[in-house]
Amino acid sequence: MKPPSRWIICQHCDSLFESVPLIRGQQAECTRCGTVLKRGRRMSVQTLFALSITAALLFVFANAFPVISISFEGLSNEATLWTSVEALANGRITPMAALTGLTIILAPMLQIALLCWLLAFANVGRAAPGFKTCMRMLEHLRPWSMLEVCLLGILVAIIKLAGMLNVHPGFGLWALGMLTVLLILISDKDIHHLWDDLEGQIK
Amino acid sequence: MSQPPYARELNLMLCHTCGQVCLLDEHRCARCHSTVHARKPDSIARTWALLLAALIFYIPANLLPVMRTNMFGNATENTIMSGVIEFWKSGSWDIATLIFFASIVVPCMKFLILGFLLVTCQRKSRQAMGERSRLYRFIELIGYWSMLDVLVVALVAALVQFRSLSSIDPLLGIVFFGLVVVLTMLAAMSFDPRLIWDAEVEDV
Numbered sequence: 001m002k003p004p005s006r007w008i009i010c011q012h013c014d015s016l017f018e019s020v021p022l023i024r025g026q027q028a029e030c031t032r033c034g035t036v037l038k039r040g041r042r043m044s045v046q047t048l049f050a051l052s053i054t055a056a057l058l059f060v061f062a063n064a065f066p067v068i069s070i071s072f073e074g075l076s077n078e079a080t081l082w083t084s085v086e087a088l089a090n091g092r093i094t095p096m097a098a099l100t101g102l103t104i105i106l107a108p109m110l111q112i113a114l115l116c117w118l119l120a121f122a123n124v125g126r127a128a129p130g131f132k133t134c135m136r137m138l139e140h141l142r143p144w145s146m147l148e149v150c151l152l153g154i155l156v157a158i159i160k161l162a163g164m165l166n167v168h169p170g171f172g173l174w175a176l177g178m179l180t181v182l183l184i185l186i187s188d189k190d191i192h193h194l195w196d197d198l199e200g201q202i203k
Numbered sequence: 204m205s206q207p208p209y210a211r212e213l214n215l216m217l218c219h220t221c222g223q224v225c226l227l228d229e230h231r232c233a234r235c236h237s238t239v240h241a242r243k244p245d246s247i248a249r250t251w252a253l254l255l256a257a258l259i260f261y262i263p264a265n266l267l268p269v270m271r272t273n274m275f276g277n278a279t280e281n282t283i284m285s286g287v288i289e290f291w292k293s294g295s296w297d298i299a300t301l302i303f304f305a306s307i308v309v310p311c312m313k314f315l316i317l318g319f320l321l322v323t324c325q326r327k328s329r330q331a332m333g334e335r336s337r338l339y340r341f342i343e344l345i346g347y348w349s350m351l352d353v354l355v356v357a358l359v360a361a362l363v364q365f366r367s368l369s370s371i372d373p374l375l376g377i378v379f380f381g382l383v384v385v386l387t388m389l390a391a392m393s394f395d396p397r398l399i400w401d402a403e404v405e406d407v
Contacts, residue, residue: 136220
């Protein structure tokens with residue numbers, strides 16, 4: 001016997017509900033603990049796909065261009081995301097470089113790549129090869145992607161240094177700002193609807 | 204209003220990866236093939252272990268300096284707290300408050316709240332279950348903002364490198380601090396909030 005797929009279980013308190021279809025902007029909350037059970041779909045697969053490609057482009061810009069540059073008595077220097085990771089890679093501090101690299105470069109990069117892959121296929125109504133693995137990875141990556149924290153960190157660093165040097169926000173910072181907003185939008189639960197959309201095709 | 208039934212009482216459980224309703228005797232979700240458990244395995248023991256490890260690392264994270272600032276030969280070493288105080292004294296109370304919250308209030312809140320949730324779950328307390336559920340969601344939400352200080356140190360150290368004139372270098376304290384962040388995040392992930400509600404079900 002297979003339980004009916006219209007049932008829904010609250011992940012925080014194990015309550016069982018019967019799921020009702022939601023329209024855009026609606027959300028269902030657990031009556032016992034108040035957790036959001038599901039949200040009405042905010043974006044279509046097409047929109048999500050378009051935004052993922054945009055995010056991929058912005059990711060390239062955010063990494064290729066410096067996020068902050070400083071000048072000081074004729075000397076100047078600039079930092080990209082990668083050089084910030086490298087700055088932690090010396091001596092006993094090295095494990096921190098790996099962690100920072102994961103949270104501000106690797107995790108967002110994988111998220112965007114996986115989203116593009118999954119949505120490119122979903123856009124033509126098919127399940128991408130390795131659909132299950134990709135969806136699982138996306139789920140596990142989400143807590144480790146910390147671009148919004150990174151953005152705040154850059155702003156704090158700018159203010160911290162502004163007292164002693166000339167600090168200029170770089171082009172990479174604008175790209176990163178937009179990327180952060182996009183990534184919050186596309187890495188949301190909307191992608192979960194793919195499980196239902198492609199129900200018959202997942203092998 | 205009558206409360207909804209618990210899934211476990213009906214021999215059902217949730218797949219966390221895809222949201223599918225699975226039968227209690229299955230080991231893998233029929234739809235996405237992830238491993239499924241009725242409750243996260245050894246949730247209480249694992250959360251305690253990770254939380255205590257984080258608490259131990261929190262001591263060197265606060266005592267050891269996180270960075271060395273070298274300006275024209277004047278080297279100063281800052282711990283997290285002394286960095287906050289420096290900001291405060293130099294007039295940027297807003298940034299000082301921000302870092303104080305991200306690096307000190309958030310980790311301490313995680314220790315207190317997770318510890319509190321663990322103790323009340325072990326005592327099978329039935330009080331304020333809704334509020335405790337909300338507390339859990341709250342620490343899940345704020346947890347990763349403590350990475351702020353690590354990222355600031357990384358950025359500043361990458362920028363200020365003018366050989367002998369001035370430089371900023373990361374120090375060992377930042378490793379311990381990063382470990383605290385990772386361990387508290389793992390602790391929050393291994394805690395199973397459904398244990399809060401299990402107290403209500405008699406036969407578990």
